[in-house]
Amino acid sequence: MRIAVLALVLWSSPTLAQRIVIDAGHGGTDPGAVGCGLEEQAVVLDIARRTATLLRDAGFTVDLTRSDDRAVSLSARTNFANSRGADRFVSIHANSNAGTPATGSETFAYTTPGSTSLNLRDRIQEEMLRAWGLRDRGGKLANFHVLRETTMPAALSETAFINNCGTDARYLGDATRRAQMAEAHYRAILRHYGRTPGTVTPPTPSTGTLLGVTFEDAGRGLEDTSMRVSGAAVALDGRSERATSADGTGAWSFTVPAGSYTVVATRDGFGEARRTCDVAVGGETWCSVGLVRTSPPEPEDAGAPEVDAGAPTEEDAGTVPTVGTDAGDEVEVDAGSLVPPERVAASGGCSATGGATGFGLWLFVGFLALFRRRRLTLSALAGLVVVGCATESREGTSAALLDETQVTRIELARxxxxxxxxxxxxxxxxxxxxxxxxxxxxxxxxxxxxxxxxxxxxxxxxxxxxxxxxxxxxxxxxxxxxxxxxxxxxxxxxxxxxxxxxxxxxxxxxxxxxxxxxxxxxxxxxxxxxxxxxxxxxxxxxxxxxxxxxxxxxxxxxxxxxxxxxxxxxxxxxxxxxxxxxxxxxxxxxxxxxxxxxxxxxxxxxxxxxxxxxxxxxxxxxxxxxxxxxxxxxxxxxxxxxxxxxxxxxxxxxxxxxx
Ligand SMILES: [Zn+2]
Missing domain, CATH: 2.130.10.10 (YVTN repeat-like/Quinoprotein amine dehydrogenase)
Incomplete structure (x- = not known):
């Protein structure tokens, strides 16, 4: 037992954690390959983020070169990985070709690869084929920038052809399939390190998610789902699945094969409620159910209908797009211009003086960088804040002390x-x-x-x-x-x-x-x-x-x-x-x-x-x-x-x- 605990501690200690850089290709001004209504930058970002989550859960330290739709130069991607002393670099892409759409998966290593890079490449290729079963285009060599200018073993996967609307793009556009592709990269990296991949809930492509809340229907039907009812028994007519709507939010969910389902909700004091909804493969179908009260609340029931304004509402109904909806916070974006106190608190050890003025302050702030997308849309506004440090005596105080004369803006060099x-x-x-x-x-x-x-x-x-x-x-x-x-x-x-x-x-x-x-x-x-x-x-x-x-x-x-x-x-x-x-x-x-x-x-x-x-x-x-x-x-x-x-x-x- 003690040994096991020690082993766990050693494994989770930062010095032992392997640092993996996961690189979602393209982004921002560069959408990458486009086809069948999809953009490469979006589908590979989703796969990259899911891969990062799986690897972090397995004890790896993971850096994403981007965790949203923004431009990152090739030189910055490789120099970042090199500077951070990453142990492996994995770049994820989608393919495309001219003429008749091709199909299949392929993985690249540098033209004069080390054996470690080849091992990484081959594990990724094997796992991609296992996950999607597309044509095996093989492990290849290429003089790509991200393979050439990285100091650590590196591989680049071309998951599928985004211009092949028959199979490849259908997979790329399907959230469940993308989760499989992320698991393939995760499994490949674990196997590359000689570890046995843990069990990831196998995403079965035939299922979708049926979810919603139970709420009190006070006569307005689905127009108002804000009066949540917790503790209702929720079942699917003709099936064995059962759930109880959660405390506080009244939320429930089922993972089921695609098809039409009738949700049946019952609770003491309310009449039975039924609603029929269609579940799509790989999607989320919202099917909230309104319960009509039949008797006044019992004393212990006084607070039963829960109100939770923060919970999802029926306005989310329909199949929720999954690209870019995962919680990912690699990059902190401060929309406001003042330095948040927690940011300052994070910079512990700060004790230098604020400079010639003799008193310190959060010297900084507020810069909006516009990442212009092609098609003349602005995809992102990122607030950038550079914080100079403060004197110890001012540390922990907040923007209230901010003297305008001490605010120095970032100047764009002329x-x-x-x-x-x-x-x-x-x-x-x-x-x-x-x-x-x-x-x-x-x-x-x-x-x-x-x-x-x-x-x-x-x-x-x-x-x-x-x-x-x-x-x-x-x-x-x-x-x-x-x-x-x-x-x-x-x-x-x-x-x-x-x-x-x-x-x-x-x-x-x-x-x-x-x-x-x-x-x-x-x-x-x-x-x-x-x-x-x-x-x-x-x-x-x-x-x-x-x-x-x-x-x-x-x-x-x-x-x-x-x-x-x-x-x-x-x-x-x-x-x-x-x-x-x-x-x-x-x-x-x-x-x-x-x-x-x-x-x-x-x-x-x-x-x-x-x-x-x-x-x-x-x-x-x-x-x-x-x-x-x-x-x-x-x-x-x-x-x-x-x-x-x-x-x-x-x-x-x-x-x-x-x-
Ligand atoms: Zn690409």
Whole structure:
């Protein structure tokens, strides 16, 4: 018994929980494939959310790259998973083709996959076939962005063809079938980890849900179901199912094969009530029943008819659409502009001063981002709130203390004509291809990540050699100030400013690489945590999930990325926050005033453009640094102004010139 309890504790402890990123393809401005009245983004979101719920119940830590209909760039999806140190990445899609609609399920791994990715791919493929029984299109290999640029084993499932209205799209459009597909992904991941999937209530495609409430019919019939009657016996005429309408809400439900049913409700003091309703496969049919009182309430019955305004009413009648109705709260959306007290309470440990003004306050607030959908409809308004931390004395107080002069709005960076350029550009090791580069602070060496992030090379102008190999070793290496050692990732390492492992240039292990002044920034509980000279600040991004934080050399700024909203730079002393738009891989110049970053645009499947940008944080402006047809990514700056980046995956080096 004690062992069992211990095992349970160990299993449920966060350090042991496997972190799975479930990626619902497309969303927002990009609906993905469209066919048979369905949008890919909606059906795969439903499957992804159901999968996440099953996995969480099984003890996994699950991150969804989106939990509603919003645009998330491919670069943000992979960089988020990499930054969070996820153990597996599973992307869920629906297929489509030109010409005669095809049919079937297929699953992809990267073109040069590891055995773990292949195992994950094959389990998913097997379980999808088992769940839906569509044509086996096989396990395949592909150079997809989300498979190529993830540091962890990854797979991408194409569940079915959304343009095949005969079978595939019918399954995709059916809530019960989608639940089966979610269970298939859940079972695949458990089996991939050598676990036996628990019993999930098998969703049988022939059934639907018949549900409703019992209420007192005071003469208005179904027009008013608000007077709920609890404790009625509810049965289906000619069948054995029995239920008692629940206390408080008078709610009852049955799962039954499709067909026509007569609900019979009885209760002391009321006449028997009957109502006939048709149940559709996979749907929810509301069939509330009104009871007519035959005798005045008995003393113990005084409060019997329950009123519960919050319960579902008959207005919900009909088949309730299930896409997007699950409770999912991955992303907190604050419609209002003031920081809710619970949000502040969540940022425990906040004790820094509010800056030059001498008193702290929730420095923030209120930014509405419009996610514009195609067809010119606005699908979502997300309220974004960035919260600078408060002094201890003000902590726990609420908006009543909010002084308007202390409210700093998020400024959208203004896009201006180029004010900087790259001079003296050369290419190094042009026969080699890389995913990322970090120039050493000294400007004379480069840490280079090979495709797959499993190899970290170190190069100078003439030589190149491998420093580390293994999962995630090549992701976000961190140079020591003297350029003689590198912090490298270990698998599953979550977002910490200090990589656990540090190696000198000969590959020998050395002390972890910390900042000379001990300053740190990292992510915990979806907060950007900053520790400067022992003072803790928490910065939250309500309405989005922050990741990849980076402190400026002078500790004035913390730059971070929002999963669906792009790049931010938060000024710690003032609470001013600059929103730079889509962007990633932000690197500060030695002056801390300028920041270079990459802006990567995609079409939902592949990258369509990639350019380098520069921000002047004092002026609040951004401008392009590169242009043309090449894909420019992964900028980094040395103390002396040497800029290294990748153009079409080849190492380029130049000098940043400010005009
Ligand atoms: Zn897709």
């Amino acid at each position: 896009e201006v004509a180029p004010f900087a350029s790259i001079e003296g550009v050369t290419t190094l090791h042009p026969d080699r291809r890389f995913l990322a580069v970090e120039v050493a602070p000294t400007g004379d060496r480069f840490a280079l990540s090979a495709p797959g992030f499993a190899t970290l090379d170190v190069a100078d102008e003439t030589t190149i050699r491998t420093l580390a190999q293994g999962p995630a070793r090549g992701f976000a290496p961190r140079w020591r100030a003297d350029g003689r050692a590198l912090g490298v990732r270990t698998p599953g390492q979550s977002e910490s400013a200090v990589p656990h492992l540090a190696l000198d240039l000969e590959g020998g292990e050395v002390a972890p690489i910390t900042e000379p002044d001990g300053a740190l920034t990292w992510i915990a509980d979806d907060l950007v945590r900053v520790d400067v000279q022992g003072q803790r600040r928490d910065v939250s991004l309500s309405g989005d999930r922050p990741f990849d934080p980076r402190l400026s050399p002078d500790r004035r700024f913390v730059a971070f990325r929002g999963l669906s909203t792009g790049l931010y730079v938060h000024e710690l002393a003032t609470g001013r926050t600059l929103h730079l738009g889509e962007g990633g891989h932000a690197r500060f110049a030695a002056s801390s005033r300028h920041l270079v970053f990459e802006r990567i645009v995609d079409d939902g499947h592949e990258i369509t453009s990639a350019t380098l940008w520069i921000a002047d944080l004092d002026a609040g402006v951004t401008a392009p640094l590169t242009g043309g047809s090449g894909f420019d990514t992964s900028p980094s700056l040395a103390t002396n102004g040497t800029l290294a980046w990748l153009r079409d995956e080849v190492l380029h080096v130049g000098r940043l010139h400010l005009r």
